[in-house]
Amino acid sequence: MNQYIQPSASTASSRIYDTLRKDLVNGRFAAGEKLAINALKDQYQVGLSPLREALNKLAAYGLLLQENQRGFRVPTLSHRELDDIAQTRLSLEGMAFEQAIAHGDAAWEAELLAAEHRLKCADMTLDKDDEWERLHTQFHRTLVAPCGSVWLLRFIEQLHDQFDRYRRLGPKMPVIRQELDQQHHELVELALKRDVKAARKLLDEHIRKSYDVALQRFTQHGEGAPNKR
Amino acid sequence: MNQYIQPSASTASSRIYDTLRKDLVNGRFAAGEKLAINALKDQYQVGLSPLREALNKLAAYGLLLQENQRGFRVPTLSHRELDDIAQTRLSLEGMAFEQAIAHGDAAWEAELLAAEHRLKCADMTLDKDDEWERLHTQFHRTLVAPCGSVWLLRFIEQLHDQFDRYRRLGPKMPVIRQELDQQHHELVELALKRDVKAARKLLDEHIRKSYDVALQRFTQHGEGAPNKR
DNA sequence: GCCAGATAAATAATCGATTTTTTTAAATAT
DNA sequence: ATATTTAAAAAAATCGATTATTTATCTGGC
Numbered sequence: 001m002n003q004y005i006q007p008s009a010s011t012a013s014s015r016i017y018d019t020l021r022k023d024l025v026n027g028r029f030a031a032g033e034k035l036a037i038n039a040l041k042d043q044y045q046v047g048l049s050p051l052r053e054a055l056n057k058l059a060a061y062g063l064l065l066q067e068n069q070r071g072f073r074v075p076t077l078s079h080r081e082l083d084d085i086a087q088t089r090l091s092l093e094g095m096a097f098e099q100a101i102a103h104g105d106a107a108w109e110a111e112l113l114a115a116e117h118r119l120k121c122a123d124m125t126l127d128k129d130d131e132w133e134r135l136h137t138q139f140h141r142t143l144v145a146p147c148g149s150v151w152l153l154r155f156i157e158q159l160h161d162q163f164d165r166y167r168r169l170g171p172k173m174p175v176i177r178q179e180l181d182q183q184h185h186e187l188v189e190l191a192l193k194r195d196v197k198a199a200r201k202l203l204d205e206h207i208r209k210s211y212d213v214a215l216q217r218f219t220q221h222g223e224g225a226p227n228k229r
Numbered sequence: 230m231n232q233y234i235q236p237s238a239s240t241a242s243s244r245i246y247d248t249l250r251k252d253l254v255n256g257r258f259a260a261g262e263k264l265a266i267n268a269l270k271d272q273y274q275v276g277l278s279p280l281r282e283a284l285n286k287l288a289a290y291g292l293l294l295q296e297n298q299r300g301f302r303v304p305t306l307s308h309r310e311l312d313d314i315a316q317t318r319l320s321l322e323g324m325a326f327e328q329a330i331a332h333g334d335a336a337w338e339a340e341l342l343a344a345e346h347r348l349k350c351a352d353m354t355l356d357k358d359d360e361w362e363r364l365h366t367q368f369h370r371t372l373v374a375p376c377g378s379v380w381l382l383r384f385i386e387q388l389h390d391q392f393d394r395y396r397r398l399g400p401k402m403p404v405i406r407q408e409l410d411q412q413h414h415e416l417v418e419l420a421l422k423r424d425v426k427a428a429r430k431l432l433d434e435h436i437r438k439s440y441d442v443a444l445q446r447f448t449q450h451g452e453g454a455p456n457k458r
Numbered sequence: 459g460c461c462a463g464a465t466a467a468a469t470a471a472t473c474g475a476t477t478t479t480t481t482t483a484a485a486t487a488t
Numbered sequence: 489a490t491a492t493t494t495a496a497a498a499a500a501a502t503c504g505a506t507t508a509t510t511t512a513t514c515t516g517g518c
Contacts, residue, residue: 009509014297049471057288149316279502
């Protein structure tokens, strides 16, 4: 009797998973922080069982650390790990982009243009970044979507979340933001022209520029981990 | 007062996770099968909560599919996905192996020799494959260990599990097994010689040969999914 | 005979309470 | 004062039962 078929009817567990994932990527929790499950339960108004199931999934996904008999904690941040994430993202996303350019069809081209336009518009009209972030993720997802490998896409998605955890802590830099937006446009152009070499090169630069922003967080406050606790 | 520090004291949840992961990779459950949680609970003698937490983790890891309100099922097998897994493994493991050869030190060389020797011995003395499989996984892990990227290693591990899910269904082929063992030896030799080009090429061949074995399962029974239900 | 709707059975998800383990605090001895 | 043991508090993990949802079965109308 459902009016519309639900893609996957939500459960308390899946809802709290989505919420926590977003909050973790957005840096709502301090790096290294131990999660107080009971507090979370009250904060998010959710039962213990669904909460624990979500935390388990997040740990398997890499957004939490789990230590037997002593719960969950937020992974610390380190210059070294940021390098790893950025470098791996460079490799995998670059690889996927090349494949996508080789295989993407007309529908993909249309999606690319649409995604870039949506992103550009959001940038102008909205003030709070939430929607922009969503569209930004969606844009990069579209770039590599027709690469042909489900597993590669899965890993890229995971790396994106990891990368964003660092990037969103970085300072707001309107100038660089504008440059990044410009690159988004050029990425689409090169993809449409099927210029694999140039496209890959630009994607590399794009990620590196983003990396520079994220890195500020570390060079500013000295080496090590800028954790609260 | 613990005599030895436990690396991470086991919990019911972590134990059932390990067990199920192994059983899933070993094809103990039919592809596409819906998991009857209550039956599992009795079979494995474990409570509902730890079991569900383990299933949630396995779903996030990619060894199970989770659909809200209708539980968990074992992913189906397909020629197409095997191709994807093999190809992605080829890319990532190849990349990691090259890096490992570039960065691996003397300790790594020692570990390599040790791992290959252990594998060779297990092959001769033991009849049941369980220990061989463990050592085989360990050998490949060692090959790429010093690649420098935690995330790459993580993905490779995941792909290995996925690949093995297919490989272990394939027929026993002693001749090919012997060829694969020979390649293990040669991989170590090339790694020690730091011959990146040749090493990568051989690893490619090695994975491809393994892939051929796994593929039998599909070409034998015709295209599609060789599922029970 | 076949389909829509209602009912019953089975299964998934969640809750509330209990048990186990770790962490913190206090007490005692060196 | 410092270290070691003991006791108390807090937190994590697990259990047993309840609730919600899906799946299977039945019924009457066409």
